[in-house]
Amino acid sequence: MKGAAQDTPGGKITDWVKPGDPSGEFKRQQSSFRDCISREPGARFPPEKGRYHLYVSYACPWATRVLIARKLKGLEEVISFSSVHWHMGPKGWRFPTADDTDAAGENVVPDPVPGHEKFTHLRDVYFQANPQYEGRFTVPVLYDKKTQTIVNNESSEILRMFSTEFNDLVDEKHRTIDFYPAHLRAQIDETHEWQYDLINNGVYKSGFATTQQAYEKAVVALFEALDRAEAWLEKTAAEGPYWFGQTITEVDIRLFVTIIRFDPVYVQHFKCNIRDIRSGYPALHRWMRHLYWTVPAFRDMTNFLHIKNHYTRSHPQINPHGITPVGPVPDILPLDQEVVVVGYQGKR
Numbered sequence: 001m002k003g004a005a006q007d008t009p010g011g012k013i014t015d016w017v018k019p020g021d022p023s024g025e026f027k028r029q030q031s032s033f034r035d036c037i038s039r040e041p042g043a044r045f046p047p048e049k050g051r052y053h054l055y056v057s058y059a060c061p062w063a064t065r066v067l068i069a070r071k072l073k074g075l076e077e078v079i080s081f082s083s084v085h086w087h088m089g090p091k092g093w094r095f096p097t098a099d100d101t102d103a104a105g106e107n108v109v110p111d112p113v114p115g116h117e118k119f120t121h122l123r124d125v126y127f128q129a130n131p132q133y134e135g136r137f138t139v140p141v142l143y144d145k146k147t148q149t150i151v152n153n154e155s156s157e158i159l160r161m162f163s164t165e166f167n168d169l170v171d172e173k174h175r176t177i178d179f180y181p182a183h184l185r186a187q188i189d190e191t192h193e194w195q196y197d198l199i200n201n202g203v204y205k206s207g208f209a210t211t212q213q214a215y216e217k218a219v220v221a222l223f224e225a226l227d228r229a230e231a232w233l234e235k236t237a238a239e240g241p242y243w244f245g246q247t248i249t250e251v252d253i254r255l256f257v258t259i260i261r262f263d264p265v266y267v268q269h270f271k272c273n274i275r276d277i278r279s280g281y282p283a284l285h286r287w288m289r290h291l292y293w294t295v296p297a298f299r300d301m302t303n304f305l306h307i308k309n310h311y312t313r314s315h316p317q318i319n320p321h322g323i324t325p326v327g328p329v330p331d332i333l334p335l336d337q338e339v340v341v342v343g344y345q346g347k348r
């Protein structure tokens, strides 16, 4: 049986750093399913109401990117979704059961796709799509119910598909929303380049490092990138409230999901503690709270219960007893509550 002798075909699920790799550095694998839903005539996966299902975890920042986009684009009736349980065990993400009472949230349900009644773990979906699959069983997964396969499991690509490919199926108001508008593409690409590696993935590189050197390299680079983000938001505050002025773009969505997890989880669990957001980065803090408190898609798709429990109880190599810290209290401050800034003077 698949996975009987080991957690994944490549090793244990908690092997975030390859065993024996002396660098101690976390290296993220490439996503494997890279097909696209496309409006082009004759496309293998055309946009169609009710055809696709999105598997996510509320805990996961990559998955939350596409959940936010789905809602902002008014795709609730077009693409169904469900969330796995927040706990990731030796077999990876599992579907909640009727006995689970500790994972409240919209659509936190057993696999709802017809024909999947016996599926207990997300890995079952991966093996249905490819019985020889050898990669990690990650969320998000965009699944095609019609051909019973995975279309794509790379959040940045799913996010982009949601922005444009379903426009014929949504109303006028949502059709004009474009997270990757032509006039900003070059700037968006350039911003993704440093934010992905240093911030979105930087928190993981910091937290999963198994040598002091690998950790320090990642955490220092992460905070330099946060300084850069802070400087940009400070400089452009008058044009805001979003990263590029008046329009929500991919950059807001992709950066938000990391920054919202920062104080509740990354500061302590991933040792990203040179500063925190609330007392160290006033402009980022304001930008994040504005999105959370004034744009419902951001707030509705943020589930702190799943976020805090997942990280602290699914990484025994970091937190062997699985104790979830109570603070910070609250998880996010109110919109109008400014904090006296400590530490941040533009340099460490």
Ligand SMILES: N[C@@H](CCC(=O)N[C@@H](CS)C(=O)NCC(=O)O)C(=O)O
Residues within 6 Å of the ligand: 013, 030, 031, 059, 060, 061, 062, 063, 092, 136, 137, 138, 139, 140, 153, 154, 155, 156
């Ligand atoms: N490149 C992927 C990364 C997704 C990813 O790493 N998801 C994590 C959760 S935050 C996951 O499912 N990990 C399970 C595993 O690696 O076993 C994307 O952006 O879609």
